[in-house]
Amino acid sequence: MTQDTAPVEGLRPPDEGPRDDFRPTRPKLPLWDRVKFVILLALLWLVLVWAAMADNPLLPFPDAARIQARDSLWIFVLIGLEVLRQIHFLISERWSGYHHFWTYRFFGGIERLTHRRLSDWTRFRIARAFKWAFWIVVFALVAGAALDTSPFLALFQAPAIIWQFLPLIMQIVLLMFVLILQFVALFWFLSRGGIETYYPDDIKTRFTDVWGQDHVLDRIRENLLFLEKPDAIEAKGGYVPGGILLWGPPGTGKGEPVSAQIMTPTGPRQMGSLLPGDHVIGSDGRPTRIEQVHLLGVRDLYRVSFSDGTSVRVTEDHLWEVHTRYGGKHVLPVSDLIGRLTEADGHARYRIPMVRPVEFEERELPLAPYLLGALLGDGTFRHHIGISTADPLVVEQVEVMLPDGDRLVRKGRYDYSIVGGTTRTILKELGLFGRYSHEKFVPDDYLWTCVEDRLELLRGLMDTDGAIDKRGVVEYHTTSPALAQAVRHLVQSVGGTCTLTSRETRYRYGEEVRRGRPITVVRMALPPDITPVSLPRKLDRYRPRSTYLPQRRIVDIRPDGREEARCLRVAAEDHLYVTEHFVVTHNTLMAEAMAGETGRPYVFVDPGAFTNMFMGVGILKVKSLFRKLRKLALRYGGVIVFFDEADSLGRRGALAQGGPGFPRGTRPAPFEDACHGFSYLSDDSKWLLTRNAMAAARPAPDDPRAGRNLVVMGNMGMGGGGDMGTLQALLSELSGLKKPRGIVNRYVRRLLGMRPKPPPKYRILTVMASNLPEALDEALLRPGRIDRIYKVGYPSKAGRVRTYQGYLDKVRHELTEDEIDKLAVITPYATGATIKDLVNEALIIAIRDNREVIEWRDVMQAKRLKQLGPPEDVEYIERERHAVAVHEACHAVAAYRTRYHMEIDVATIEKGAEYLGMVASIKPEDQFTRWRTEYEADIYVSLASLAGERLFFEGDSSSGVSSDLEQATAVATQMEGFWGMGSTVSSYATSAQIGTGTPGGRGQGHREDPEDVARRALADRIEDNLGAYLDRVADLLKANRREILTLAHALETNKTLTGEDVVAVLERRQGPLVDGTVYQREELLREIEEYHRAAVVAHRGHAKVSITLPAVPAVTVGPDSAWRPPTAILATPASANGADEPEVTAAEPHPNGASESPKSGEPDTDATAEPERS
Known part of the structure; x- marks a missing residue:
């Protein structure tokens, strides 16, 4: 059954498309709006009459009025036109037919006709021609009045008059030129940088060049469809989304070695000891809170030297805020500064901002x-x-x-x-x-x-x-x-x-x-x-400087070794903090591909483009930018503008300083991805390695530091870049794209009672990139300005495979599809930049070996080089080599037997810059959840080093287990106090933060602080759990004594083993590089046991090992031969888990392999599911 649908009041008929708002009559004008122009013209006529009487005092008012009525006839013409205009308005207010005729038929018809016949670009040029004609007419009228001739003749006489007064004009112009030349030149230098325009013929990048981000590209293609075919959405009542925000892993960190001294309110502290929530000194000399700490692993370092003789060590991608002699400001990595430190005249090109007087905390001093x-x-x-x-x-x-x-x-x-x-x-x-x-x-x-x-x-x-x-x-x-x-x-x-x-x-x-x-x-x-x-x-002699203020210029950059590095992101507005010697330190491809796909121009805006030393320059640059964008949009049918590091344009006030807790939608730094997208640490391990589990991220209310960084402003020097003014100008321009433009359109048409014509539909797609979208001002993210927000994260496994294939296709290689897939698995946090670097390093290794084709071994060597750095050319003494090998073997065996969710990637006893050996593990597949049993396996692997050293070295242990204990304690603390994986359910941190009491604490009436009691109770439970885990892993290692010694022997023989070779040794089978079948021979096993006993005796007496390391015999084992490992039971302790758990046996081979690696400065350690160095 069907029924007729009639229009409903307030709604358009269902068979009609959207239309402009219809008003039956013109809105009524107030009395003052009707008469104000007539009164103004009448007052003007009276002023002219008064002037005539002042020139001739004998002239009576009637005669003066009559003369001015004859000489100023144009005033009465304007009064008449204004009266007619008001009559026209009056009729339109009362007669809907009259109003509809003039508004929709006459003027509306002309508008529709021009829109059908002329393009936006043609109408723009015609409007520009009319503007020129208007000003020429105005000039002709003024010149005619001045020369007492007709305006037409005045136009032809003007050149001769100008030529006659040209010498005088030139003198005046020359004087003015001399006065303003320096300002013009300065403003030109300030306004020209930071904005680059690429036209369609210059852009070769396409979506096929962007690998590993297919899910983002699919969404962006939809935006481009609307940009190319706007009628697809506008005809249905919608609008074309005008802004996209791309955000992803932080890229504005500042990498420094963990040994670097960072200035804090209490004095210098090592970079390696800083945690999120701690305070450092900002460029304004005041404390600022650390928002994020990123672990970068072992990196190449560069020593940056300054003009005052000081120097600092930083990573290659460390960002510097640098200023040039002409006032330009840029944020550049060290790699961009190398080779560009001097101007053509030999002077240093870049200087860095100076710190304000540093506000350390006051100390009690015994003498004045x-x-x-x-x-x-x-x-x-x-x-x-x-x-x-x-x-x-x-x-x-x-x-x-x-x-x-x-x-x-x-x-x-x-x-x-x-x-x-x-x-x-x-x-x-x-x-x-x-x-x-x-x-x-x-x-x-x-x-x-x-x-x-x-x-x-x-x-x-x-x-x-x-x-x-x-x-x-x-x-x-x-x-x-x-x-x-x-x-x-x-x-x-x-x-x-x-x-x-x-x-x-x-x-x-x-x-x-x-x-x-x-x-x-x-x-x-x-x-x-x-x-x-x-x-x-x-x-009397001291003269404070007004010019040539203190400054540090960068004079030299050179390599300076390798060391473990970290980078910080601080809450200060300018993201700057102070390091040694009080030195102040600080997604483009996808946007370019969007422009290449659509054939539209592409405008890149540098993050420092709108920040200048003079007030107002940033605002002028914003207006100039959008004026250019509107022209390009009309000329080419659309334009894409890309703002890099958009959070530098305008930061949310509360969130810029951290606010209460962490900013909306963010997590503490250890949960964030690593600086510049390169880390082999999982999210969980990054949290555990950097977060203080017993403290909130911000200072306690009674902490004297609390509140000291509530107002930490950046760019306060000679500042005129003015983040606030620039942001307001940007918001105004983004909103103004749909507003009427032009003097004639906005004022003349309004004067004639006509509505201003809507502007052309500028197809400007604004793309912004940010690492901290939560810090962007809400006004910037309002729909209509930024309509879509996409996260550009790390590539998935499929994305990494595609990226590897793309870069390997550019070189000659012999890698199979299975090997490329395996490579993607063992590099879980690789980005496009790191993959490109790894492939290039593999090619260098092949060329060094006089080959032109990349092989699997080249890729593995390049991966180890990039992950661990080059090994140091040192040799262990025999007893120490054996101790390190046993240490690493304990980690590997514990990982193989318990950590089924990860695979062993590499095991080595080659000494690096920061470790004696390591075992690294990786996830075989992308996984986003972690379970209690997985965390327990992490603890087993970490504690295996301590249990193994005590087991194999008669109760002795080395300091190399320190980082293992740190990691095991951190995991156990989270399990017991935060994740509900222990004997309590409530969250320790939340209970303490909101003041409801903490589990294990006493009542408020007790003298002792209940918080301290709860802390001790929690510490006791953690110690009990760790003791139970240690006993359990010790039993596991006892049951696998032979496997540990055979793996230690393989490490001593080969120094470095791949994960597959580790599994091959443990399972007594053939591996890619190591033949594990040789360890089936009882004779070799007895020799390995004897060598171990001799090494223990040498260790006890600090002597030389009395026998040599057993050599690996050449043995061929048939394919049907098999070796069965002994069984061992890991019973879950009740004190650790709070409940009985099913038994986990070591009788079956590990389904995946496993992994782990330790950190420290001595015999290796093992961490929670990440590279661990000894």
């Missing part, structure tokens, strides 16, 4: 800082405490600052002694008493205290041993190298720079001229708001 500085400068500590100075003001200040009970006694013209004993006692406690001048130093507490105390110390030193010459050059002289370094530290900590030079001294001893101790001269440059002296005579 100025007093200590004066004593270090002109004092003596050798046998008594005294000071020699000719400045009475120094004497007065020293006397005032002496501790209670001490006083100053004059001993000579310039010599004074300090008596009383308190100062002597303090100097003894500080370690200064009894030292010569060249042995003096500044105690640490005085170097890492607050700004005011450090400045007072510097003034005490400068008032005594400092000098300021007539040019205002500030220097400090000392014979103590330690004191010179301390002065350098003080200067750098307040934002200054200094250079150290040394010169020889000589003195006369009788008739003999002797060489004295060398003097170190510290020449310093300080910020204009820092005064290093307090004596009036030195203040």
Whole structure:
């Protein structure tokens, strides 16, 4: 049955498409809007009459009005037109037919006709021509009035008049040119950089060049369909999505070695000890919170040297915020700086921002800082405490600052002694008493205290041993190298720079001229708001710098070894933090492919393009950019603009500082992907290795650091880049793409009572990339500006296979499809960049071996090289080699027997830069959940090193198990206190955070802090669980003693084994590189056991092993031969799991293989499912 559908009020008929809003009549105007222009013109006529009467006082008003009515006829014409316009409006307000005729038939018909006949680009050019014609007419009218001739003749007379006054005009123009030339040039330099335009013929990238992100490309293709065929959605009442946000793994981290000293509010700390939630010093000198810590593994390092003699070690992809001499600011990695450090004139090209005075926490000091500085400068500590100075003001200040009970006694013209004993006692406690001048130093507490105390110390030193010459050059002289370094530290900590030079001294001893101790001269440059002296005579010479402010220029970059590295992301607006020597440190392919697929222009916007040193330049660049985009969109039917690092355009205020807890939608740093997308650590292990399980991410309410970083602003120097103004301009332009444009369209049509014409439909697809989308301002992410948000994550296994195939197709290779698939499996966190680098390294290895074809062994060697770094050319002594091999074998066997969810990737005892050996594991397939049994297996593998060393070395153990214990403790803590995998269910962190009490704690009425009680109870449960796990894995290793010794023998023989070779040795079968069948021979097994006993005896007596390592015999084993491993039972302890568990036996071979590797600095360790180094 069907029924007729009638239109419903407020809804359009179902058979009609969308249409413009229809109004039957024009809205009524207020009385003032009707009469204001008539009144304005009448007032103008009265002003002209008054002017005529002022010129001729004898002229009466009626005559003046009559004359002006005749001479100013145009005013009455305009009044008449305005009256007609208001009559037209009045009729339109009351007669719908009249309104519909003029609005929809007459003007609307003209509009529809032009839209049918003319394209957007043609209409744009016609409008531009009318604008020129309009201004020419205006000029003709003005010139005609000035020359008292017709406007038409005035146009032809104007060139001759201009030529007549040309000399005068040229003089004026020349003067103006000289005045504004420097500003024009400066603004040109500031506005030209950071925006690059690529036209369709220049873009060769296609979607086929983007590998491993098929799920994102499928969604983007839909956006491109709407860009190419907008009618497909607009005809149905929708609109074309105008913005896409691509976000993925962080790429703005700053990689530094774990040994680097990072400045924190309490002083320097090693990079390796910093955790998310800790505070470091930002570029403004104030504390800023660490948002993310990324583990980068062992990396190549580069030493970056600066113009003041300081240097830091960083990774190749470490990002620097650099400034050029013309004020341009860029964020560049070290790799982009190499080879581009100097200008054509030889001067350094790049400088880095200087830190503001660093606000360390105030420390309790036993002596006044100025007093200590004066004593270090002109004092003596050798046998008594005294000071020699000719400045009475120094004497007065020293006397005032002496501790209670001490006083100053004059001993000579310039010599004074300090008596009383308190100062002597303090100097003894500080370690200064009894030292010569060249042995003096500044105690640490005085170097890492607050700004005011450090400045007072510097003034005490400068008032005594400092000098300021007539040019205002500030220097400090000392014979103590330690004191010179301390002065350098003080200067750098307040934002200054200094250079150290040394010169020889000589003195006369009788008739003999002797060489004295060398003097170190510290020449310093300080910020204009820092005064290093307090004596009036030195203040008179000191001239604060207004130009040539302190700066550090990058003068050299060179390789400097390898070391484990990490990178930080901090909450500061500019993402900068302060490292050693107070040095301040900081998805394009897919967007380019989008432009290539559609044949549209592509505009790339650098993240620093809108940040400049002068106010307003960023806003002008935004407007200039969108003016260009509108022209390109009309000319080519669309344009794609790509903003890289969009979070630099405008950050969410609360989220930029971390807010309460972590920003919406984010996780703590260890859960995030590694810096620049390269890490072999799983998400879980990254959490466990970097997070403090017992503390919330932010300071406690009573922590003195809490709240200190609530207002940490960036770009506050000479700032005019103005993130806020730039963001507002960007939002205005993004919203204004649909607003009417042009003076005629917006004002003239409105004056005539017509609605402004809608603008052309600019097909501008805005693509933004960010590593922290939660930090973007909500106004920027509003629908209509950014309509789609896609995550560009790590490639899946299929994506990695496709990426490997793409890069291998560009070279000659012999890898099979199965080998490529295996390669994708064993590189689980590889991105396109790391895959490209690995294939290139494999090609280099093949060429080095005089081959042109890549083989499997080349890829494996390249993978080990990139993952572990080159092994060091060292040889172990026999007993140590055996100990490391047993250590690694215990890890491997425990992983093989218990960790079924992972495969062993590689095992090695070759010494690297940061490890003696390692066993690495990888996931055989993409997995997104982890279970209790898997975490327990991780603990077994970690504790296998301690249990194995105790088992095989008569209860002895090495310090190489330290990181294994750290990882096992971290996993057990999470299981017991956070994941509900222990004896409690509630989350320890959440209970403590919201104040509901914690499991295991006592009531609030008890004297003892319930939080401390709960912590101890949790620690006891964790210790019990770990003890049970250790006993269980010890039983496993006892049952697999022969397997451990045979694998250790294989490691000692081959040094490095692949995961397949490890499994082949344990299963006594043929492997890719190692024949495991030889270990079926009882004779060889007895020799291996005897060698082990000899190695244990040598270990106990620190002697040489009495017998040699057994050689591997050449044995052929038939395919039907088999070896059965012994069985072992791992009974799950009740204290560890809280319930009985089914038995896990070691009788069956591992279905996948397994893996693990340790970290530390000694015999290897094993971690939780990740590379572990000893």
